[in-house]
Amino acid sequence: MHTGRGLWVVPPNRAVWIPAEVPHAHQANGPTEMRSIIFPAGTKALADPSVLVVGPLLREVIRTLSDDDDLSADHRHHLEQVALHQLRRAEALPLMLPTPSDPRLVALCDLLAADPADQRSLHELGRQVGAAERTLSRLFRAETGVTFPQWRAQLRLHHALSLLAAGHSVTRVAMDCGFRTPSAFIEAFRNHFGTSPGRYLTG
Numbered sequence: 434m435h436t437g438r439g440l441w442v443v444p445p446n447r448a449v450w451i452p453a454e455v456p457h458a459h460q461a462n463g464p465t466e467m468r469s470i471i472f473p474a475g476t477k478a479l480a481d482p483s484v485l486v487v488g489p490l491l492r493e494v495i496r497t498l499s500d501d502d503d504l505s506a507d508h509r510h511h512l513e514q515v516a517l518h519q520l521r522r523a524e525a526l527p528l529m530l531p532t533p534s535d536p537r538l539v540a541l542c543d544l545l546a547a548d549p550a551d552q553r554s555l556h557e558l559g560r561q562v563g564a565a566e567r568t569l570s571r572l573f574r575a576e577t578g579v580t581f582p583q584w585r586a587q588l589r590l591h592h593a594l595s596l597l598a599a600g601h602s603v604t605r606v607a608m609d610c611g612f613r614t615p616s617a618f619i620e621a622f623r624n625h626f627g628t629s630p631g632r633y634l635t636g
Contacts, residue, residue: 434451434457434458434459434482435457435458435459436451436455436456436457436482436532436533437456437482437532437587438529438532439481439529439530439532440484440529440591441528441529441530442484442528442530442591442594442595442625443484443599444484444528444598444633446487446492447484447485447486447487447526448487448491448495448520448523449482449483449484449485450478450479450482450483450484450485450520451482452479452480452481452482453472453474453476453624454474455473455482456575457482468496468499469485469499469560470471470495470498470499470513470516472513472517476517478517478521479518479521479525481519481588482527483525483531483627484519484525484526484528484529484568485523485524485525486523486524486526487523487543488523488527490515490519491496491516491519491523492574492611493522493612494512494515494516494519495516498511498512498516498600499621501586503542511627521539523529526626527625528594530561530584530587530588530591531576531577531578531579531584532577533572533573533576533577534576535572535576537562537563537564537568537569537572538569538572538573538576538628539560539562539570540561541561541562542584542588544558544561544562544593545558545585545588546588549585549588549589549592549609549610549611550608550609550610551611552611554566554580555569555570564632569581586621586625589612589621590610590619590622590626591624592609592610593606593610593618593622596609596610597630597633603615603618603630603631607619608629618630619635
């Protein structure tokens with residue numbers, strides 16, 4: 434999911450909350466079944482877009498609200514209140530990749546998004562986008578809140594989630610995302626998400 438602030442990857446069995454009046458777009462990777470619940474404008478659950486863990490109760494409420502067209506207005510209202518309560522309590526996952534606005538950073542980020550395995554240094558990339566390494570490093574901190582190496586690591590893990598969801602093997606994902614070995618990818622994935630790639634997608 435894209436917004437003006439950044440990119441969120443939403444793995445299987447997770448939910449994404451989008452506040453009212455936040456322009457956004459989404460793209461599915463691989464076969465996808467998506468269920469949507471639209472709340473009235475002004476509904477307050479979470480202030481910012483978030484990817485959330487979906488517990489058993491929330492999962493069943495979402496299924497009922499999205500599948501059952503025969504719910505009475507009163508029943509639907511009560512289920513929506515349960516859903517909102519569960520959404521407020523749900524664990525938010527660290528799946529947001531900040532999007533910069535400076536044209537030089539945008540150009541650099543586009544290069545890496547097109548090829549996350551690109552191993553060029555910030556100095557080398559800076560020569561292509563017309564900016565000094567020190568300038569780019571400062572801009573990364575100012576506009577994304579993280580350093581360039583941290584941003585690139587997040588980009589690679591985001592790309593990995595998309596490839597895994599599309600059914601690619603861990604070995605293939607590791608190579609396509611710029612990790613030197615599958616074990617290095619699994620270690621980085623576990624350090625960031627707290628579990629292995631396989632367990633994360635089925636959790």
